[in-house]
Amino acid sequence: xxxxLDEPLPPLVSALERPRWSCALGGALAAVGALPRTIPVMxxxxxxxxxxxxxxxxxxxxxxxxxxxxxxMPGSNLQDSEVVFGGHERLGxxxxxxxxxxxGDLYFVLTGCVPEVIxxxxxxxxxEYANDGKPVVFASTAGFKGNSYFxxxxxxxxxxxxxxxxxxxxxxxxxxxWGVPPTQDVFWRGNLQGVARLLQLLGFRANYFFGSGADxxxxxxxxxxxLNIVLSDLYGIEAAELFKELHGVDFISTPLPxxxxxxxxxxxTVGAALKVSGEAVEKIIDAEGRRHYEYLEGLLExxxxxxxxxxxxxxxxxxxxxxxxxxxxxxxxFLPDLIAVTDDLTAEKREILLTxxxxxxxxxxxxxxxxxxIADGAHLTEAVDDTWRAESWKKYHPAxxxxxxxxxxxxxxxxxxxxxxxxxxxxxxSNRAVLNRGYTGYDGGLTLAEDVISSFIAAR
Amino acid sequence: MSNLDLTVPPRRExxxxxxxxxxxxxxxxxxRPGKRCALxxxxxxxxxxxxxxxxLPGLGIMCSLPDTAVLxxxxxxxxxxxxxxxxxxxxxxxxxxxxxxxxxxxxTALNEVDVISGGDAKLERAIKEIDALYQxxxxxxxxxxxxxIIGDDIDSVAAQVQPAVNARLLxxxxxxxxxxxxxxxxxxxxxxxxxxxxxxxxxxxxxEEKTINVMNVGSMGRIDEIEIExxxxxxxxxxxxxxxxxxxxxxxxxxxxALSISTCPTHDDYFLTHLEEKFGVPYLxxxxxxxxxxxxxxxxxxxxxxxxxxxxxxxxxxxxELRAALQEFLPLFKDKRVFLSAGEYRxxxxxxxxxxxxxxxxxxxSFHYDNFAEVELEKLRAGGEDFTWNVAxxxxxxxxxxxxxxxxxxxxxxxxxxxxxxRLGIPTHVIYNTGYGYIGYRGVYDLxxxxxxxxSNTAFTDRLGKxxxxxxxxxxxxxxxxxxxxxxxxxxAE
Numbered sequence: 026x027x028x029x030l031d032e033p034l035p036p037l038v039s040a041l042e043r044p045r046w047s048c049a050l051g052g053a054l055a056a057v058g059a060l061p062r063t064i065p066v067m068x069x070x071x072x073x074x075x076x077x078x079x080x081x082x083x084x085x086x087x088x089x090x091x092x093x094x095x096x097x098m099p100g101s102n103l104q105d106s107e108v109v110f111g112g113h114e115r116l117g118x119x120x121x122x123x124x125x126x127x128x129g130d131l132y133f134v135l136t137g138c139v140p141e142v143i144x145x146x147x148x149x150x151x152x153e154y155a156n157d158g159k160p161v162v163f164a165s166t167a168g169f170k171g172n173s174y175f176x177x178x179x180x181x182x183x184x185x186x187x188x189x190x191x192x193x194x195x196x197x198x199x200x201x202x203w204g205v206p207p208t209q210d211v212f213w214r215g216n217l218q219g220v221a222r223l224l225q226l227l228g229f230r231a232n233y234f235f236g237s238g239a240d241x242x243x244x245x246x247x248x249x250x251x252l253n254i255v256l257s258d259l260y261g262i263e264a265a266e267l268f269k270e271l272h273g274v275d276f277i278s279t280p281l282p283x284x285x286x287x288x289x290x291x292x293x294t295v296g297a298a299l300k301v302s303g304e305a306v307e308k309i310i311d312a313e314g315r316r317h318y319e320y321l322e323g324l325l326e327x328x329x330x331x332x333x334x335x336x337x338x339x340x341x342x343x344x345x346x347x348x349x350x351x352x353x354x355x356x357x358x359f360l361p362d363l364i365a366v367t368d369d370l371t372a373e374k375r376e377i378l379l380t381x382x383x384x385x386x387x388x389x390x391x392x393x394x395x396x397x398x399i400a401d402g403a404h405l406t407e408a409v410d411d412t413w414r415a416e417s418w419k420k421y422h423p424a425x426x427x428x429x430x431x432x433x434x435x436x437x438x439x440x441x442x443x444x445x446x447x448x449x450x451x452x453x454x455s456n457r458a459v460l461n462r463g464y465t466g467y468d469g470g471l472t473l474a475e476d477v478i479s480s481f482i483a484a485r
Numbered sequence: 486m487s488n489l490d491l492t493v494p495p496r497r498e499x500x501x502x503x504x505x506x507x508x509x510x511x512x513x514x515x516x517r518p519g520k521r522c523a524l525x526x527x528x529x530x531x532x533x534x535x536x537x538x539x540x541l542p543g544l545g546i547m548c549s550l551p552d553t554a555v556l557x558x559x560x561x562x563x564x565x566x567x568x569x570x571x572x573x574x575x576x577x578x579x580x581x582x583x584x585x586x587x588x589x590x591x592x593t594a595l596n597e598v599d600v601i602s603g604g605d606a607k608l609e610r611a612i613k614e615i616d617a618l619y620q621x622x623x624x625x626x627x628x629x630x631x632x633x634i635i636g637d638d639i640d641s642v643a644a645q646v647q648p649a650v651n652a653r654l655l656x657x658x659x660x661x662x663x664x665x666x667x668x669x670x671x672x673x674x675x676x677x678x679x680x681x682x683x684x685x686x687x688x689x690x691x692x693e694e695k696t697i698n699v700m701n702v703g704s705m706g707r708i709d710e711i712e713i714e715x716x717x718x719x720x721x722x723x724x725x726x727x728x729x730x731x732x733x734x735x736x737x738x739x740x741x742x743a744l745s746i747s748t749c750p751t752h753d754d755y756f757l758t759h760l761e762e763k764f765g766v767p768y769l770x771x772x773x774x775x776x777x778x779x780x781x782x783x784x785x786x787x788x789x790x791x792x793x794x795x796x797x798x799x800x801x802x803x804x805x806e807l808r809a810a811l812q813e814f815l816p817l818f819k820d821k822r823v824f825l826s827a828g829e830y831r832x833x834x835x836x837x838x839x840x841x842x843x844x845x846x847x848x849x850x851s852f853h854y855d856n857f858a859e860v861e862l863e864k865l866r867a868g869g870e871d872f873t874w875n876v877a878x879x880x881x882x883x884x885x886x887x888x889x890x891x892x893x894x895x896x897x898x899x900x901x902x903x904x905x906x907x908r909l910g911i912p913t914h915v916i917y918n919t920g921y922g923y924i925g926y927r928g929v930y931d932l933x934x935x936x937x938x939x940x941s942n943t944a945f946t947d948r949l950g951k952x953x954x955x956x957x958x959x960x961x962x963x964x965x966x967x968x969x970x971x972x973x974x975x976x977x978a979e
Binding site for chain 1: 541565566607902957
């Protein structure tokens with residue numbers, strides 16, 4: 026078998042190697058499972074639920090979480106008879122009984138491949154209940170229609186169309202936040218809450234939809250928010266446009282603010298959009314920066330003596346690859362010379378992503394990074410040239426050493442082959458337990474610095 | 486005509502006459518006729534929760550095979566469980582080969598265009614690319630639901646491409662909607678192996694008189710295999726564990742063995758009959774070596790077939806040593822009420838084991854029922870007691886209802902299946918996970934040691950129970966736990 030560092034492989038054309046995401050249903054289910062007091066109702070084949078449960082438990086930081094998650098979620102478990110005769114009756118029965126048995130404030134129907142190929146009219150079944158005053162909504166999430174990120178976006182769109190109430194009273198201190206897909210971002214809980222704390226510093230309440238602290242009543246009233254913040258260059262942007270169209274709330278898009286440098290930019294951008302005075306924002310940045318560096322100062326001697334500065338290969342999705350690389354470059358002074366984006370992106374989306382990021386790192390070290398798109402893992406070998414290799418036959422070799430690979434659990438082999446340290450931050454995360462840990466904000470930056478440095482001192 | 490002459494193997498529900506997926510009653514009551522009291526072949530539920538299809542256990546086996554690429558033909562999400570299963574794949578390789586290896590898998594990621602115009606051409610290209618780029622010995626081509634509906638034909642594609650590639654191609658059908666029994670997965674994989682990886686039956690077979698095929702589709706980890714090897718060594722036998730983690734080139738050894746023995750009867754009959762019919766390898770499929778009496782019975786079956794009278798000496802020595810070693814754990818177990826949930830055979834056999842340790846059985850849940858279970862059910866019935874028994878492809882709402890009523894002291898559930906009990910504050914232990922020992926005499930001791938540890942400090946679940954939430958209405962707990970089980974035919978007739 027060919028190992029990752031044998032002869033470079035041309036990319037596969039007709040299949041994906043170990044795709045680092047799931048299908049639309051997988052992404053949607055992770056999102057719905059993270060909504061407060063919400064019961065997902067899966068209209069799909071009989072194995073989709075266990076498939077996603079095994080995925081979340083084994084590679085989502087070991088946590089399924091959620092109010093009605095894992096195999097507890099109701100599902101129609103379609104069989105061959107429904108494939109022949111249609112599954113809408115089974116769905117109707119399932120929904121009626123789910124409402125009787127499951128204690129939820131919202132029942133969220135999601136469709137898999139089977140009912141969508143056989144043409145079940147799910148809208149009609151759901152409308153029957155919705156017209157009857159039952160809190161039932163529906164998102165179309167067949168696996169063949171898209172990936173996890175698409176599924177996440179479909180859930181947001183359904184929320185904005187069917188759950189968020191039109192004409193809610195204005196709440197000037199309320200801001201909506203999304204762009205962090207649960208499970209696909211394994212640190213989603215901590216990342217959302219880290220951003221909520223930053224908004225609090227600016228004097229605002231955050232409605233962040235998913236996870237602990239989210240509130241269904243607040244979601245319903247979220248049309249009254251002053252601004253929508255999408256913590257992503259790509260995920261949730263279409264949903265933000267829909268929100269604007271339906272409810273008239275503007276949005277801004279920012280990267281995930283990992284660490285102090287990104288957080289300063291975040292506070293300035295968001296502060297300006299929310300019309301917080303520049304002076305007030307700078308005061309916050311100054312105070313928080315001092316607090317932050319009280320910690321980092323303490324690390325300085327060891328950081329220096331152990332030669333902690335590293336070359337880095339960063340592998341992650343459109344949110345993580347750049348947020349992590351830019352933290353390493355701008356906060357720790359690392360040299361993230363190779364950035365691999367693992368999403369399956371259209372040329373147009375790649376362009377958007379690169380343009381937005383170039384503007385952010387103009388004039389900084391990050392500008393020098395080589396960016397590759399590796400929707401299938403085999404691509405990466407093309408980019409890892411001799412300078413990354415631990416051993417070389419040359420007497421004088423400008424080796425990129427010491428190095429660290431910051432990516433997913435699947436990148437352990439690459440790190441080992443390069444003699445580099447390895448830290449898992451991107452999905453799949455199977456070798457770490459993740460509960461409320463997050464990397465956003467000042468405190469998140471300290472956590473990420475701890476994790477990075479811990480990855481190469483484990484043997485001390 | 487043998488089943489293996491068919492391109493697609495028959496489903497469990499068509500192959501076995503007595504099968505059941507929904508039952509609520511008791512172990513003894515399952516034999517008595519009457520509404521919801523007896524096992525009904527057409528039993529179903531009017532409300533169902535997340536379940537498991539044949540793809541999940543299927544992938545567990547396929548992803549373990551060394552030098553094998555697994556190519557999923559279906560939606561891009563169908564392989565997602567492998568991100569979780571991969572931990573077991575790595576640990577399994579590490580235990581057997583001294584190094585962890587990640588599962589190598591691919592997806593054709595069928596999209597909207599493919600659904601309309603068919604995915605056969607894409608599949609053909611994908612097979613050729615993987616063969617050229619990764620050079621695996623075997624490419625397993627797995628169909629999930631979509632190909633089964635849009636009419637893609639993985640068998641024809643594989644047959645057509647086979648001459649053009651070096652890897653052996655194994656078409657495997659795991660279209661989830663096609664069978665209600667996830668155990669069909671074992672049949673379809675054995676079917677694919679039998680059709681594609683075994684030598685031609687007319688080749689001369691040089692019998693290995695001391696080699697015994699020990700069937701393992703993943704219900705035993707390496708630690709359990711070591712226990713079987715230890716016992717076999719005492720009897721002068723060698724175990725050929727098969728098929729998980731088995732190298733493709735070693736598959737032919739299975740045809741030369743003196744005997745095949747199942748470690749979990751619900752898994753293996755399909756292949757064992759094939760090995761006997763085509764290669765003259767007799768087989769045993771009766772007991773599961775979980776528990777003291779069960780292990781001894783399993784060994785006796787083997788020894789009787791192979792004429793090894795020394796087995797009695799081994800059994801009495803092993804049992805005496807084990808019983809002495811268990812003494813220190815037993816006081817803590819005495820009369821504690823335990824609830825079990827797992828695959829058919831494991832749940833029932835483990836109940837017998839826990840009775841041997843002095844536990845009282847508060848209830849048993851089995852993922853399905855087929856006629857193989859009768860041997861194990863009879864052992865439980867013979868004790869003169871009766872137990873609550875629920876047949877359910879997971880269905881945690883029934884479990885939550887039962888546990889609230891039964892209030893056991895301990896719960897043993899399948900992996901990823903202990904959440905309901907844990908949130909109710911019941912101490913939990915995993916009834917099956919390939920990292921831990923369960924099988925043979927050492928397995929009994931290992932499990933007892935772990936349960937003793939668990940019950941020595943239950944703070945984690947005690948506190949979880951205080952704050953944990955389950956997503957059911959209070960009114961559900963007032964209802965009968967099996968209220969949603971019904972006869973399909975009766976429901977249609979109404």
